[in-house]
Amino acid sequence: MDATNPAPLETAPAPLEMRPRRGFSLFWRTFFFLSLLLFGSIVAWLQTFRALESEPRAIQSAQQLASLVNLSRAALRYSDSIARVSLIKTLADEERVRITPREPKDKYELFESDELGERTAEELRARLGGGTVVASSVNGQKGLWVGFAIDGDSYWLLTDPSKIGPSRNSTWIIWLITAAILSLAGAAFIARLINRPLKQLSFAASRMRDGDFDASLLDEKVATSEIREVNIGFNRMAEQLSKIEQDRVIMLAGISHDLRTPLARLRLETEMSVSDADAREHMAADITQLDAIIDKFLDYARPEPPRLERVSLNAVVDAAVYAVADYEDMRVTVTIPDDMAVLADEVELSRVIANLLENARRYGKTPETGIALVDIAAKARDQWVLIKVRDHGMGVAPETLSKLTRPFFRGDAARTAATGAGLGLAIVEKTIHRMGGVFGLANTGSGGLAAHIKLRRN
The missing domain is CATH 3.30.450.300 (Sensor histidine kinase RisS, periplasmic domain)
Known part of the structure; x- marks a missing residue:
């Protein structure tokens, strides 16, 4: 691993750096x-x-x-x-x-x-x-x-x-100006009156998207019948989604918890009963992989919102890189300015970087050397910090990029050489969104896949 001589990253603008199209509200x-x-x-x-x-x-x-x-x-x-x-x-x-x-x-x-x-x-x-x-x-x-x-x-x-x-x-000019001012004031009042329910609906939908179902309830006693019906329907939908989310969390957590006990017992029996050391090692590796998949389920099912605070990005990345320092099939290059801090949950952010490094190690190896070359870079822009984690592998097909963050989705054979639950990138995206950030994936111009993270700057 080389963290002292960083290789230059792609100079093309990342998807998260592009300014969104401005439009009228x-x-x-x-x-x-x-x-x-x-x-x-x-x-x-x-x-x-x-x-x-x-x-x-x-x-x-x-x-x-x-x-x-x-x-x-x-x-x-x-x-x-x-x-x-x-x-x-x-x-x-x-x-x-x-x-x-x-x-x-x-x-x-x-x-x-x-x-x-x-x-x-x-x-x-x-x-x-x-x-x-x-x-x-x-x-x-x-x-x-x-x-x-x-x-x-x-x-x-x-x-x-x-x-x-x-x-x-x-006289006509005075009357025209007076009428225009009164008309503009009336138009502003009418426009605000019309758009207030839509603004409330938009806010409630954004809160529901972030998983806050309690804050997304709308007033069911408004005077306008059409808006009242929309609010009632939205609230019922939020209640159903909340119940489905709770059932999903309970189901995944229950399945994961129930599998832990037989796996532990199976590991113990393997260590004690299998005499062939090679077979015992392979069986223990399979059990370890199953245990890791269960951890992925638990991470994806975690319902608690993260606690956002000032987090040193340098410390988080250094810790994640140190954890993979002994891997012979991986080289990591870090280019992050000193004293770079973000508003995040330190544990969650550490899990995000670890998942991206593991994903690059599994699927981003350079075809010529069989070694995963990973570059980690970050820079500040306005009130945000842009983080980029890229490998130098074969990349993925453009039509597959948007599907990589779906739970249990596997890419093409080039990026599925190892087994897994298919939850790594889904967990990363969900975690970043819960911390108020943005996550995106893109192929680089020189080959490989780049993960772009956008977090609030502390």
């Missing part, structure tokens, strides 16, 4: 579609309201202005020069209407600032004649200017632009 997707629907409805409603309200408002404003112009025109036409001056002064003081002569050199801007202004100007020209001019400023002075003629003389009538109505753009 169900809450944000529901919120987005509700907001889009509400915002579209608000815009459609505003446009419809403006279209239905603009025409009557333009006609009413044009009628008022036309009446004001006609009254001013009639008063000026039938009054003498002295009375005309007094009339103009009275209109300016009391009605805020100023009448001035219109000069050919006057510079003006047409009153067509928005849809309402254009429609009002058209209506005024239709009522007062084609020569009527509606302007927003004359010679730089802002206001509502209406140009008309009296017996060939041209005049300007200046009045308050509010007679048509205040500028509507800012």
